[in-house]
Amino acid sequence: MPAAPTSSTQTNSAIKARQACNILGDERPDAEHASAWLMPLDRNTRGQRDFSNTMAWANSSACATWLHSSLPTPALAHALNERTKAVLPDDYRVLLRCYDPRVLPEIQAVLRADQAAGYWALDGQWAYVDRARTFRVIDLSPVRTSATFEAPLVLTQPQADQLLAAAEVDTVMPELMRESPDAFMAVPIADRAAFTKRALQVADQFALEALADRVMFCVLTLELGVGFENSEQWASLMVKVKQRQLTLLQAIEQAIKK
Numbered sequence: 001m002p003a004a005p006t007s008s009t010q011t012n013s014a015i016k017a018r019q020a021c022n023i024l025g026d027e028r029p030d031a032e033h034a035s036a037w038l039m040p041l042d043r044n045t046r047g048q049r050d051f052s053n054t055m056a057w058a059n060s061s062a063c064a065t066w067l068h069s070s071l072p073t074p075a076l077a078h079a080l081n082e083r084t085k086a087v088l089p090d091d092y093r094v095l096l097r098c099y100d101p102r103v104l105p106e107i108q109a110v111l112r113a114d115q116a117a118g119y120w121a122l123d124g125q126w127a128y129v130d131r132a133r134t135f136r137v138i139d140l141s142p143v144r145t146s147a148t149f150e151a152p153l154v155l156t157q158p159q160a161d162q163l164l165a166a167a168e169v170d171t172v173m174p175e176l177m178r179e180s181p182d183a184f185m186a187v188p189i190a191d192r193a194a195f196t197k198r199a200l201q202v203a204d205q206f207a208l209e210a211l212a213d214r215v216m217f218c219v220l221t222l223e224l225g226v227g228f229e230n231s232e233q234w235a236s237l238m239v240k241v242k243q244r245q246l247t248l249l250q251a252i253e254q255a256i257k258k
Contacts, residue, residue, distance in 0.1 A: 020037040020038060020039040020040070021037065021038040021039075021073060021074070021077045022035055022036070022037055022038075022077075023035075023036050023037070023038050023077045023080040023081050023084070023099065024036060024081060024084065025081060036080075036097075036099040038067075038073065038076065038077050038080065039054075040073065041054075041066070051066075054066070055129075058101065058128070058129040059129060059133060062100060062101050062102045062131075062170075063101075064101070064128075064129075065099060065100075065101050065104060065126060065127065065128040066126070066127040066128070067080075067122070067124065067125075067126045067127075068124040068125045068126075068127075069122050069123050069124035069140065070123045070124060071122065071123060071124075071143070076122070079122060079149070080098065080099065082149060082151040083096065083098050083119060083149065083151070083153070084096050084097065084098055084099075085151040085152040085153065086152050086153040086154075086155055087152045087153070087154055087155065088155055088157075088160045089155075089156070089157050089160065093152065096153060101128035101129055101130065102131065102166070102170055103163075103166070103167075104126070104128050104138070105128070105130060105136065105138075106162065106163055106166040107119070107163070108120075108138060109162070110155075110159040110162050110163060111159075115153065117141065117147040118147050118148055118149035118150070119149050119153065120138065120139075120140045120141050121140070121141050121142065121143050121144060121147055121148065121149060122140040122141075122143070123140055123141070123142050123143050124140045125137050125138065125139055125140055126138040126140055131190070131192070131193035131194075132190040132191075132193070132194075133189065133190055134190075165197075165200075168200060168214075169193055169196050169197050169200065171211070172196050172200065172211075172214065172215055172218055173192060173193065173196050175215045175218075176196065176215070176218055176219060176222060179215065179216075179219050180219045180222050180223055183219075183222040183223050184222060187222070195221075196218060198226075199217065199218040199221040199222075199226075200214060200217075200218065202217070202221070202229065203217040203218070205242070206229070206238055206241050206242045206248075207241075207242055207244065208241070208248060213247075213248045216248055216249075216252075217248065220252075233255055233258055234251075234255055237251040237254055237255055238251065
């Protein structure tokens with residue numbers, strides 16, 4: 001199920017040739033680049049080639065998942081569309097990008113048992129390549145009248161916070177590549193998301209809330225090493241940052257002078 005593949009020319013031709021279905025119901029030409037498509041993969045030679053192409057896309061960027069279901073294509077597309085609808089506290093409605101391989105496992109992690117019973121009732125399996133480049137499979141439950149999914153998915157504040165925290169990792173990593181490319185490239189691809197997540201968790205301990213400060217803390221962790229905040233040069237300064245006596249930038253300036 002391609003979302004935003006690396007090669008738009010290759011993907012557009014595949015979408016048109018395979019009679020792919022836009023699960024968000026957006027048939028505009030530019031939707032080919034920005035939306036999620038349900039593309040049939042047959043068991044013949046062409047289907048095997050298509051699978052190889054989608055696997056290559058998935059290993060180069062977060063743009064494809066694979067869904068095997070007994071549901072007819074129109075019914076499956078409708079069911080997926082329904083599962084993109086979610087509502088946060090205060091009735092704030094959002095698009096839940098279940099087709100994104102970075103989001104899919106986070107949804108699995110936050111759903112309560114009663115929510116999961118209906119959400120995963122698509123009768124089959126849903127596979128994806130995770131951030132560590134590992135092939136993962138979610139076993140889907142049969143479609144039952146006793147456990148149907150009704151949109152929108154109502155998320156609690158803790159569930160919303162967990163999903164937002166996961167999304168922040170994907171926001172910060174490109175910034176790290178831009179700010180400190182050599183150090184970030186030195187981190188193995190499979191470890192980059194986990195590294196960023198841990199650094200952001202440490203940033204939480206120092207009450208760093210602004211995105212710029214959180215990115216900078218991750219950059220410092222990249223360049224100075226994990227645990228730099230506990231070193232003799234930094235420990236007292238970071239205490240002052242936590243107490244809001246210094247900004248992170250001021251702490252950096254003072255650390256340079258030591």
